[in-house]
Amino acid sequence: MIQSANHKNDGENTAITCLFLDIGGVLLTDGWDRHARERAAINFKLELAxxxxxxxxxxxxxxxxxLTLEDYLDWVVFHQKRPFSRAQFRHFMFEQSKPHPEMIELVTQLKLRHSLKIAVVSNEGRELNAYRIAQFKLDELVDLFISSCFxxxxxxxxxxxxxxxxxxxxPARQIAYIENTPMFVQVAESLGIRSVLHTDYASTSATLASFGLQRES
Structure with a gap:
């Protein structure tokens, strides 16, 4: 019988061998957060409430x-006639995603220096997720995508x-998780995963270094 990795012997090495990462707020901006929707309401003259x-x-x-992205747009935006196209609105949505270059570089260096496995654990809709992976070449950095849409x-x-x-x-004790939502950090920690509440590059880098994951000097 195959045993789940998190059920292995307690005496095993606790050195970090894998990073779990969120995408939005860590590697990239959030894909479609409140601020992006506020910008959309202004740009397309929509009633924000x-x-x-x-x-x-x-x-x-x-x-x-x-739901597909088309379903979402049906219910949220195009439930009534609009003076703009779906293509225009989709393009605007996708354009809200921006990289956090320092964090991408940090994870890239740590992966190479420490031979880490990199796994995304993220709440993302399929079309936005696919765009963000392709646009920012996340598949060149990340080994596993445990995205909510999948x-x-x-x-x-x-x-x-x-x-x-x-x-x-x-095993959970060999994983560090970088996440910018406090509740999600608490859930991961309840499973024995060492977690970093990400607020900025410097503090996250320092916390990872305290776990034994130093970047190149």
Whole structure:
């Protein structure tokens, strides 16, 4: 019988061999957060309160992979006739994603220096996720994508972390997780995963160094 990696012997090495990462707020900006929706409301002359109400009803279902982006847009934006096209709105959505170059460089250096396995554990809708992976070449850095749209689980559900542990086949004590949402850090830590609440490059780099993951000088 195959045993899950997080159930291996307690006496094994606790050196970090794998990084779990969020995408939005860590490697990149959030893909479609409140600020992006505010910019969209201004740009397309939309009623923000109505967009926000509809967004919150549909967003989790989209991120779980149970709606397409077209479905989401049907319910949130194009439930009535608009003077702009779907293509224009999709382009605007995608353009909200920007990189955090220092964090991408940090993870790249740590992966090379410490031979780390890199796994994304992220709440992302499929089309936005695909765009962000391709646009910022995340597939050249990341070994495993445990994205909510693929596995139909959303953080803070602990099962997405348990699934990530099983897929990565690395014990929880050998993983460091970088995440910018405090609740998600707490869930990961409850499973024995050492976690970093990411607020800025300098503090995250220092915390990882305290775990034994120093970047090149």
């Amino acid at each position: 109505e967009i926000e109400e509809r967004h919150h009803l549909a967003w989790d279902t989209y991120q779980e992979g149970k 596995v139909h689980l959303l953080k803070p559900d602990a099962d997405i972390f348990r699934l990530a542990l099983d897929i990565a086949q690395v």
